[in-house]
Amino acid sequence: xxxxxxxxxxxxxxxxxxxxxxxxxxxxxxxxxxxxxxxxxxxxxxxxxxxxxxxxxxxxxxxxxxxxxxxxxxxxxxxxxxxxxxxxxxxxxxxxxxxxxxxxxxxxxxxxxxxxxxxxxxxxxxxxxxxxxxxxxxxxxxxxxxxxxxxxxxxxxxxxxxxxxxxxxxxxxxxxxxxxxxxxxxxxxxxxxxxxxxxxxxxxxxxxxxxxxxxxxxxxxxxxxxxxxxxxxxxxxxxxxxxxxxxxxxxxxxxxxxxxxxxxxx
Numbered sequence: 480x481x482x483x484x485x486x487x488x489x490x491x492x493x494x495x496x497x498x499x500x501x502x503x504x505x506x507x508x509x510x511x512x513x514x515x516x517x518x519x520x521x522x523x524x525x526x527x528x529x530x531x532x533x534x535x536x537x538x539x540x541x542x543x544x545x546x547x548x549x550x551x552x553x554x555x556x557x558x559x560x561x562x563x564x565x566x567x568x569x570x571x572x573x574x575x576x577x578x579x580x581x582x583x584x585x586x587x588x589x590x591x592x593x594x595x596x597x598x599x600x601x602x603x604x605x606x607x608x609x610x611x612x613x614x615x616x617x618x619x620x621x622x623x624x625x626x627x628x629x630x631x632x633x634x635x636x637x638x639x640x641x642x643x644x645x646x647x648x649x650x651x652x653x654x655x656x657x658x659x660x661x662x663x664x665x666x667x668x669x670x671x672x673x674x675x676x677x678x679x680x681x682x683x684x685x686x687x688x689x690x691x692x693x694x695x696x697x698x699x700x701x702x703x704x705x706x707x708x709x710x711x712x713x714x715x716x717x718x719x720x721x722x723x724x725x726x727x728x729x730x731x732x733x734x735x736x737x738x739x740x741x742x743x744x745x
Contacts, residue, residue, distance in 0.1 A: 525571055526544040526600070529541065529578065530575070530578060531584040532546070533584035534643070539590065542619070550571070550600075553592075554585065554590050592724075593639045594631070597614060598612050598615060622738060636706075636707060641654060645699055646699070661684075
């Protein structure tokens with residue numbers, strides 16, 4: 480093909496795109512935006528939807544508000560594409576769509592579970608926090624309504640934790656890092672020698688008090704969270720609270736009385 484023919488075809492393609500570009504651009508941008516970032520207001524219906532997630536042999540039944548931040552999913556699994564070694568967020572739309580089949584769970588490799596702040600929504604588009612008290616009454620689980628209305632059920636400043644498959648630690652950056660630790664949290668956890676039932680800790684060398692805590696739930700699945708200081712009795716209570724949450728609050732059938740009793744037991 481002659482060079483002039485190539486130039487003519489390129490110009491024709493550009494002329495065809497020009498009248499369509501203005502219509503295509505909003506669609507391309509919206510694909511990159513989180514829920515609620517378009518100025519339409521917080522997606523209360525989406526946040527209130529209860530979803531079922533499976534991490535290894537463990538299943539969680541939680542509202543979307545507990546596994547998202549700022550309208551973005553905190554649920555991860557291998558990125559699309561054969562042989563992918565990295566983890567990508569499962570879109571909130573995919574989570575919500577799964578509720579049509581109660582028996583089906585969304586398979587996940589890593590799930591960050593938030594335990595507070597349900598009555599506030601971070602609008603990333605306008606860089607502000609919006610109050611959504613109307614969400615509280617829409618939540619189907621009693622523990623979630625209590626966390627939304629306050630005060631928090633959890634002691635020892637337990638605000639969030641991550642449930643993750645052990646063999647995925649090398650493939651995710653979702654655990655982030657903490658000030659004073661030279662390694663990312665995922666590498667810190669990989670170094671820990673965890674025993675079933677007993678939490679392990681690794682504290683920052685700068686003496687500021689932040690520590691990584693981890694608990695082995697099974698051969699395949701770990702729980703990871705950050706604590707403000709190496710207080711072993713407090714960390715053990717947090718580990719007990721996480722186990723109680725997984726079995727009695729976010730389990731197949733919520734047992735609120737058993738859950739709250741476990742949180743107050745010394």
